[in-house]
Amino acid sequence: MALDKIILSARSSGLIPNTVRYLQFSPHCVLVGYHQAVELEVEEEYCREHHIEINRRITGGGNLYWDEGQLGWEIFALKDTPGIPKHLEEMYRLMCESVVAGLKRLGVTARFRPANDIEVDGRKISGTGGTEIGNAFLYQGTLLTDFDVDTMLGCLKLPIKKLEDKQVNSFKQRVVCLKEVLGCLPPMEDIKASLAQGISEVLGISLEPGMLSESEQTAYNQALPAFQSDEWIRGTRILPQENDLCAAEHKTPGGLIRVSLRLDPNRQRIKSAFISGDFFAYPERSILDLEARLKNTSSRPTDVLNNVRKFFSDYKVRIPGVSEDDFYHALYLAIEKGR
Amino acid sequence: MDINNQTVPEDLYYDKNDWWVKLDGELAIIGMTEYGQKNTGDILYLELVEPGYSIQCGEKLGSIESGKWVGNLISPLTGVIEESNYEVEKKPRQVNLDAYGKGWMYKLLLNDPGEVRLLMTAQEYAEWIAEQAKCELEMG
Numbered sequence: 001m002a003l004d005k006i007i008l009s010a011r012s013s014g015l016i017p018n019t020v021r022y023l024q025f026s027p028h029c030v031l032v033g034y035h036q037a038v039e040l041e042v043e044e045e046y047c048r049e050h051h052i053e054i055n056r057r058i059t060g061g062g063n064l065y066w067d068e069g070q071l072g073w074e075i076f077a078l079k080d081t082p083g084i085p086k087h088l089e090e091m092y093r094l095m096c097e098s099v100v101a102g103l104k105r106l107g108v109t110a111r112f113r114p115a116n117d118i119e120v121d122g123r124k125i126s127g128t129g130g131t132e133i134g135n136a137f138l139y140q141g142t143l144l145t146d147f148d149v150d151t152m153l154g155c156l157k158l159p160i161k162k163l164e165d166k167q168v169n170s171f172k173q174r175v176v177c178l179k180e181v182l183g184c185l186p187p188m189e190d191i192k193a194s195l196a197q198g199i200s201e202v203l204g205i206s207l208e209p210g211m212l213s214e215s216e217q218t219a220y221n222q223a224l225p226a227f228q229s230d231e232w233i234r235g236t237r238i239l240p241q242e243n244d245l246c247a248a249e250h251k252t253p254g255g256l257i258r259v260s261l262r263l264d265p266n267r268q269r270i271k272s273a274f275i276s277g278d279f280f281a282y283p284e285r286s287i288l289d290l291e292a293r294l295k296n297t298s299s300r301p302t303d304v305l306n307n308v309r310k311f312f313s314d315y316k317v318r319i320p321g322v323s324e325d326d327f328y329h330a331l332y333l334a335i336e337k338g339r
Numbered sequence: 340m341d342i343n344n345q346t347v348p349e350d351l352y353y354d355k356n357d358w359w360v361k362l363d364g365e366l367a368i369i370g371m372t373e374y375g376q377k378n379t380g381d382i383l384y385l386e387l388v389e390p391g392y393s394i395q396c397g398e399k400l401g402s403i404e405s406g407k408w409v410g411n412l413i414s415p416l417t418g419v420i421e422e423s424n425y426e427v428e429k430k431p432r433q434v435n436l437d438a439y440g441k442g443w444m445y446k447l448l449l450n451d452p453g454e455v456r457l458l459m460t461a462q463e464y465a466e467w468i469a470e471q472a473k474c475e476l477e478m479g
Binding site for chain 2: 033034035058059060062087088089092115116128129131132133266267268269296297298
């Protein structure tokens with residue numbers, strides 16, 4: 001985290017060129033987003049028992065579990081770099097497509113899923129987020145290479161607590177790693193080289209290997225204690241909430257819809273959603289896409305209804321015996337429980 | 340006035356970080372413009388600095404998050420924070436819903452009220468928005 005800040009500041013000050021950086025974590029850790037509160041996002045007791053460290057990113061987004069099985073990728077650049085869109089949504093797409101191109105070189109057909117994810121057949125393989133200092137930005141993501149899903153489920157507060165094993169297994173299908181896609185894990189150096197080639201190709205740049213400059217190293221050494229302090233890790237002023245996990249079921253002619261939501265009642269937000277049931281959706285991945293569509297959106301009933309209807313219309317979803325309004329109703333019931 | 344479907348009230352001042360400024364004697368009420376909030380998208384988090392904080396024009400005045408992007412709020416003026424709108428910190432969506440009303444962020448006691456002359460008028464800001472839209476079109 002400290003290096004993210006140091007490199008971004010150095011880029012903003014013109015001390016270093018645009019930079020691509022990879023990162024891995026050992027010991028393993030949980031990272032919350034810049035504005036997230038540790039107590040709301042992390043199973044701290046589980047982390048203590050399993051010697052999992054906790055820290056806070058300088059970028060936005062949600063809670064993440066990192067071990068050696070995740071490869072972080074980061075792009076530091078000036079905002080006015082030619083070819084980089086000024087609009088965030090377009091910039092997200094370009095950055096993610098550079099990583100998609102890298103994955104293609106490894107034999108993986110991935111694609112960008114708005115707003116911020118890279119997925120393979122509807123299953124998330126890389127989440128992303130960013131921040132800025134002055135005229136420079138950092139865009140970063142995690143690439144799941146090999147993944148310990150059970151530990152992730154243990155250390156993060158996710159919308160699946162108290163669910164049955166079958167539903168937990170269904171939740172695990174929301175993410176996928178390189179090892180599962182390819183049947184074996186390529187050497188990490190090959191993965192890094194492929195991503196670098198994809199980034200170079202899509203952004204039209206050439207990359208040269210580099211190390212931290214002397215000034216970056218000095219600044220890093222000075223900044224490290226602050227980034228290890230409780231003041232930083234728990235420094236966010238987000239208001240605590242109790243029992244933000246809400247679940248509901250809704251029976252329809254086509255089957256039972258189960259909805260589990262993490263809600264932010266103060267901000268009237270759906271933080272994350274998990275939807276399962278015994279209905280049949282076509283295309284099959286549409287429920288995963290609906291979950292992605294609902295993440296970090298308004299939990300006001302009218303907004304949820306519009307969001308669900310627009311999703312069904314945009315994606316031409318067909319679910320025999322289940323209407324779009326049934327999904328809205330199941331979501332509404334869960335939201336009502338959170339009031 | 341309206342420009343590119345954005346409301347730009349004529350009695351306010353503006354800057355290029357998409358702040359609006361309403362002057363009331365030595366006090367400035369500031370918030371994000373409609374154009375700014377639309378570009379930012381759904382705002383998930385706002386973290387405001389506390390009253391009493393001295394701020395220089397161009398310095399960080401808090402942080403904002405939308406779509407997993409954390410951005411800095413950069414002060415348009417120099418002064419001391421008189422009041423922070425904690426209601427909008429609790430419900431940042433107010434900035435999206437009512438940028439010029441309930442979405443205000445700070446009341447700032449200005450060191451020099453004359454500093455607002457360095458900001459843009461509504462006409463100048465509207466022209467600036469149009470220029471931005473033209474640049475975006477040219478970039479494709």
